[in-house]
Amino acid sequence: MDIQKMLKKYVPMTETAFYILLSLTEPRHGYGIVKHVEEITTSRLRLGSGTVYGTLTKMQKDGVIVVFADEQRKIVYEITDTGKQLIHEEIRRLKELHQNALTFEEDFQ
Numbered sequence: 001m002d003i004q005k006m007l008k009k010y011v012p013m014t015e016t017a018f019y020i021l022l023s024l025t026e027p028r029h030g031y032g033i034v035k036h037v038e039e040i041t042t043s044r045l046r047l048g049s050g051t052v053y054g055t056l057t058k059m060q061k062d063g064v065i066v067v068f069a070d071e072q073r074k075i076v077y078e079i080t081d082t083g084k085q086l087i088h089e090e091i092r093r094l095k096e097l098h099q100n101a102l103t104f105e106e107d108f109q
Contacts, residue, residue: 001062003085009062013090016047016055021087024065024079030056033077059083 001009010017023036033056034047056077059065064083070076079087 003082006062006064006082006086007089010064010086011089011093013086014055015045016051017059018087018090019045019047020052020055020059021064021079021083021090024077024083027068027070027076027078029070029074029076 013021019037019041020033022040023033028036030049030052034049034052037045037047056065056067060067060077062082063080064086065077065079068076068078
């Protein structure tokens, strides 16, 4: 799938997809992703295994991540270059959103 189609499909991202990709700064297994998301959101977001594995399956099918087995034969997920492009674009979008929120915040007080 070309990157423009992928951008339309994934951006804007769901919060689940965003945090899963954000967790893949290093290869992780599913439980490691769940724990990392919980940690970086200070337990605000607790992903269920069905949600995580459903999203990971979709991302793998779309070429956003790759899957392999580590030395202990655990399934490990790693972000691809396409996935990196998608998360980069989503971060850019969120920065714009944040800047606009700051700019207009006082108008709503």
